Structure formats: C-alpha cells, structure tokens
Amino acid sequence: MKEVELLAPAGSYEKAKIAFLYGADAVYCGTSSLSLRTRADMKDDDLVNTIKYAHSIGKKVYVTLNIFAWDEKYEEIIEMAKKLEELKPDGIIAADGGVIEVLKQYAPSIAINVSTQANIVSLHDCNFWRKNGAKRMILAREMNKKQLKYIMDNKPEDMEIEIFIHGAICFAYSGRCFLSDFLTCRSANLGDCAQSCRWSYNLYAEEKNTPGQFMPIETNEYGTSIFSSKDLCLINELPEIIDMGVDSLKIEGRLKTEYYVASIVNVYRNAIDDYKKDPTHYDAEKYMKEIEKIKTRELTTFYFNDRKNTDIQEYDGHQYNEKYQFGGKIVGYDNDINNGEDSRKVIVDIRNRLAIGDTMEILVPYQLEPIEFKIEKLWDIDTDQEIDAVSPGVKDQKVKTAFFKVGQTKIELLESTDPEGPIGKFVEKNGGGMHHIAFAVEDVQAALNDAQAAGCQLIDKAPRGGAEGLRIGFLHPKSTFRVLTELCGTK
DSSP states (O other): OOOOEEEEEOSSHHHHHHHHHTTOSEEEEEETTSSSOGGGEEOHHHHHHHHHHHHHTTOEEEEEOOOOOOGGGHHHHHHHHHHHHHHOOSEEEEOOHHHHHHHHHHOTTSOEEEOGGGOOOSHHHHHHHHHTTOSEEEOOTTOOHHHHHHHHHHSOTTOEEEEEEEEOOOSSGGGOOOHHHHHHSOOGGGTOOOOGGGSOBOEEEEOTTSTTOEEEEOOOTTOBOTTOBOEEEOTTTHHHHHHHTOSEEEEOOTTSOHHHHHHHHHHHHHHHHHHHHOGGGOOHHHHHHHHTTSOBOOEEOTTSSOTTOOTTBOOSOSOOBOSSOOOEEEEEEOSOOTTOGGGSOEEEEEOSOEETTOEEEEOOTTOSSOEEEEOOOEEOTTTOOEESEEOOTBGGGTEEEEEEEETTEEEEEEEESOTTSHHHHHHHHHOSSOOOEEEEOSOHHHHHHHHHHTTOOBSOSSOEEOGGGOEEEEEOGGGTTTOOEEEEEOO
C-alpha cells in the first residue's frame, strides 16, 4: 500500500508543533499578506522556527503564497520568493500564473504545489501546470471520486496529487469568491474573507400599494443563510482514497484552534494507520464518533460520491455543534514528586470553566479513544489553595476580574496584571474609568454574525473564552460610536 501524507493546517508555530505531535506528516502555513488566510499568517521568526523544527523531526512544511496578485504586489512577492529560497520549505503553494513565474525565477530549488484556487478539475489541467514547472496538484474540492480516479490512473508517475478530506467549504468554485469583497470590501482572494456567505440574511418585500414600506418574508428564527456550506468530511471514504494512490490528504483550518487541529489530526492519523494495518476491518463509525465531539458545522461528503448531492448546505443558520468544550491544555506538572510520579499536580492552561465533578477527556497522541476521568480536586496555581471551580478569566488579556451586581446589571472591575497588556496600556493612556460595555446574548456567534451583517466591524469573528466561563466577542469601537462593546453568553 502506497504511503500517504497527512497534511495539517498551521496558523502558528504552536499549532504546527501540535499538528506534528498528534500525527501530521506535514503542515501548511501562510506568509505575511500573501496567502488566503492573512489572520493566520506567521511572522518571519515563526516561519523560520516551524521549518527548522519540522525538518529536525523528519516532517515537511509547505508555505502558501496563493493570492491572485495585482502588479503592486509583485515587489513584495519577489522578496518573499528570495526569502523562501533561503529558508528551504518543502514546497510553495501558489495559484496565480504570474506568481508561479516569479517563484520559478527567484525560488528555483523549491517545489511548486498548485493551489486548489487554480480550479484544477481535469487531467489536462494537471498536465498544463506540470509543463509550467509544478510538482503537485491540489485538486478542486468539487471533483467526485470517478473524476479523481481517472486522474490517478492516467497521470504521469512523478506527478503528485493532493486533495482536501476535511474542513470548511467555500460556496464558490474552489473558493474563488467575490461576495465578501462586494459586501465588505474585504477580498477573499487576498486573504481577508468576511465569510459573507455564512451570515444570516432576512428577505423583505415592498408592497405595490405601499411603496417605501418593506415587509419581512419569514423563514425561521435564524433568518436564512443562503450560501452556508456544511463542512467536508471524508472519513467514510478514506479507504477508497488511499487505494487510489493519492499522495496527500489535506485538512482545512489555519484559523482553527489548537484543540481542533489536535483532535482532527489525531482522528485521521489513527484512521490511516488502522486501515494500513487491517484494511478489511476499517470502521468509519468509531472515527466519526470522535469527530462529532469537535466544535464544527454539520458535515457533508460534498460532491465526492454524487455530483447531484443536495445535502451540502445549512438552511437553519450558521450553527456549530458544541456537545463538548475545550477545557484547557496541559502545559506541565508541579515539582512535588514526594509521593511518586503519578501524584504530581497537572498544570493546565484553562480555556473554559472547570469544576469539581466535571467529566473530562485527555486527548492522547496516536490514541483514538481519549482518557476519561472526573475532576476530584482543583488548586489555584498562584496560592496553591484548593478551589471548587476555575474559569479562564481573561489570562490572555493580562487582567484580573471581579464582579458585583446592581439590580439586573453586573459591574465588572478590571485590574491589569501586566503594564504591557491591553488593560495596562489603556490605564496608562486614559487613566481609570469605563473600559467597555457588555450585552448578554443567547448565541454569541449568531450575534456576531448579525452585527457584521449590520455593518459593524468585528474584533472577534468567533467567540472566545471570557470571565466566568462565558463565551465572548468584541465589536470594534469605530463602528459602535467609539465605545468598545462586548457580546457575552453561554454559547
């Protein structure tokens, strides 16, 4: 059976290390403002460290440079090509013919992988790009298995084929979308997609006899998400894909969390290895069971099995499955081993509220089923005192919080723990006073989507952990009358 590469997203150096820890053979990551996920792009030092680390453990790194570039971008592209020639990643992912010409000239020793953005849908496409210097073809996600098999059976032996097996699907031909740019002046093809296709939309009609008065055309409580694609999942089809001889299996998600990367990579790592060991007893259901624990949209096989598949869209709004929550990341152990190795306290970087009695799972690399246990004791790391519950607070914001209630209103007091943190800088600049206002909502993600649809600029496009174990998201003060505004809720 041919070896197949498991390729994972790396939105940061830390995510790259996690992807490798949980079984990825390779990662792909972005550069400056020259890829399609600018908010997940690595700084120069992180990119250098990622490549060095990967090569030190026998893994690979592919760098994305897959924008469609205007002339004013080419000076930057040339400089990046020169830099990549020195850094020696294992490949550069590009889609624009002009960019590929630059890479051939200024990074001649680096393999070129043609991005899915190039809409490769045929063997003729593959051969064209091969003649123009490409080594690997990343096929369009719209292709079905019959079309894939034809390419695999007829391609030149030295041509590599990569396909997506899991993650978000853009409602556009291989992601070449204009909707975001049209509605928000944020170009998806320059890496700044506002995900306009997944907003909730309301439809209004103007009555002939009452001009200027618009009546809503009701759908349901969420409005209508007209182009909200489900997420791709080909765990059931994995044996067929491996048997075809596909070279690389790609997971989408450079903007996803560390937990998402670890979980999805771990599932597919186990699935691939299990199938190689025992092809006759492959059980997709047990892998799907673990996938369903991860925060994700509804899942679909898209067009892989059937070009006429209609089960690819969400019509009830942009809703996430959230049966499980990410509790935190184990970052170390205390130094007290007087009672033996197993008695040491585990140090956890908290991401959601934890309490005595909570059922937890530990995700172990290369082990499909996690270790399950109940929390019996908790300690505050600063005081070493036992506690009943702990919330993530806003550690990443370098602040302590305290709350008291006045009627139905909660007052939050903020104390900076670091002068370089956002609160510390705010106090230094403005002195004490009101920092922001918060509103309770039922669904933070839905509220953020609604705010964006109404023209608000978002600081957080997706909810994150906040004080008291709540999910939070901030609106930019530029679009909220210069008042920093927070939306918070339990989901």
